[in-house]
Amino acid sequence: MKSPLRMALAAASAATVLPGCSLVNASPPPPDDWTPRGSVSALVAFAPGGGSDRSARVIAESLNELDAGFNVNVENKEGGSGAVGWATFMAEEGNGNALLIAETALNTLPILYDVPFTYRDFTPLVMFAQDSRMVVAAHDAPYDTCAELVEAGEEEPVTTGSSGKTGADALVVAEFEKNGGEFSVVPYGSTGEVLTGLLGGQIDAAPAGAASVKPYLESGDFKALCTLTGERYDDPLLGDVPTAREQGLDAEVTIWRGVLAPAGVTEAQRDYWIDSIRAGMRSDTYRDYIETDLLLPADVAGEDFDAYLDDYDEEMQEVFR
Template sequence: MTSPLRAVRRLAGATALVTALTSCTLLNATPEVPKDWHPRGSVSALVAFAPGGGSDRSARVMAQGLNELDGGYHVNVENKEGGSGAVGWAGFLAEEGNGNALLVAEGALNTLPLVYDVPFTYKSFTPLMMFAQDSRIVVARKDSPYKTCPDVARAAREKRVVTGSSGKTGADALVIGKFKKQGGKFGVVPYGSTGEVLTGLLGKQIDIAPSSASSAKPYLQSGDMKALCTMTAKRYDDPVLGKVPTAKEQGLDAEVTLWRGVFAPAGIDDVQRRYWIRSLERAMRSKAYHEYLKADMLTPAHRSGPEFAAYLKRYDARVKEDLK
């Protein structure tokens, strides 16, 4: 039979153990995010591509818009290039739970995991805001026998048509996928950027080239190239490019969209997510943002939070079909 003294000692020991375990749990617990949370100091905005490209420009515009809000923090763009975006996006996984980190990404975040074995998908991050949409225009040299995109599709059924591509996972790859679905043979020469693709076209290394509208426009104005079609839903609102018919107008079921948007790491608090969505909405009112849309000939977009997530799910299903 246990003596009363021994029972008291056991109870005291058990109480001490519970107290110690509780203290340990509290020490290791993640502090609750206050309801009035806002970032302080330096906020990183990661771009998984080199400075000077489309993703880098979009990140710097969004960072400028956020910094103009004077919210007590400063957004710094950080470039971590390599592996067609894989290096930067894989590195961003380590920011899980960090409300002071942002990621500016684009459609290749959907397509890259379809082509390469990478440790992430678009679902690995928290979607905040889709702020723009890009597409592609298909061009050829001024002396090319092709006048339209259906001309290219028909020619590819009889002989190999060579095109350039600035990557296996971006908008260029989606354009090529649309052509391949028409049947025919296509050869693809890889390049590091849209500028290099267009240089290759002028140098007669390739027959046709998908390009961003802003990159192709000067060559169309100079007469060195001609436009075959756009892959947009409707024609560009532009004196030069507005004359170019869409692929759909020409009878091809071919539309290509490249989204641009901002993410936070996985595991952030809902308070932090809402803060960044509100701030990005305000940043999209800036003069720099609207000048950027005009200069890069982009379509404005505004899909935030759950709406952006739903769009990404639909987009992912669509590009899986395009890249089959």
């Protein structure tokens, strides 16, 4: 029997063969002074409501605020932990009016699964943010630190949740297992579902984004065990939470969020979008997003973003080896 991931990818490929052909043969190469006009798609390969969807809508709003003669519309095409959307986007080759809002799973998914793409099949534009994770547990859990959580996992598997098999939550579990703990992972569809599972006692601990867990820490429902950041958060509440490295664990998780174009776009199209995305990142919309979601601002573009992805991929190969 074919796996659900393979079946979803087959359906995506069948649905995009004809559009891919029409794009390649539709028109001559654009001029050097190319600018987009009309509707521009911003594809996100996950369902509405998650971190990837939010970042896509922030980037779309920031670009639309430039009032430059185009309108960016977010399109969600979820399935297969991102595989369906990314496979579909391959059919946009050469289309300067198509953008992809992606993150770390674009590196990790091809490492773990047989999919018809890697990050090298797209054109890096701008990495606009970095994100990490915190680990939380119920307020009455028997451990107070991530070091104690890993130690408990050395005795018997600790049950934790994950909002994806290849994203930031999975990276946290992989890092903790490299430090000697053993974990039984319950899959969920979103971070919200993971935290609901922790509230209901279905899991013992949960990795999640800082902005998502902060309200539960303020209410006293959860306690923070550690962050997976390089340094503590610059936040009145979260700044008191030590990093995993401070607790003696060799563990750190950083995920990237960025914008890519299809393969085959021209240099003029690539440069136009790099300049426009960077202009949008000077907006209050972008700044509020970074502050509210407790992200690290980033501005890595073009060839530098390409080199970053190469280095990051090597790191992920080591994590999931």
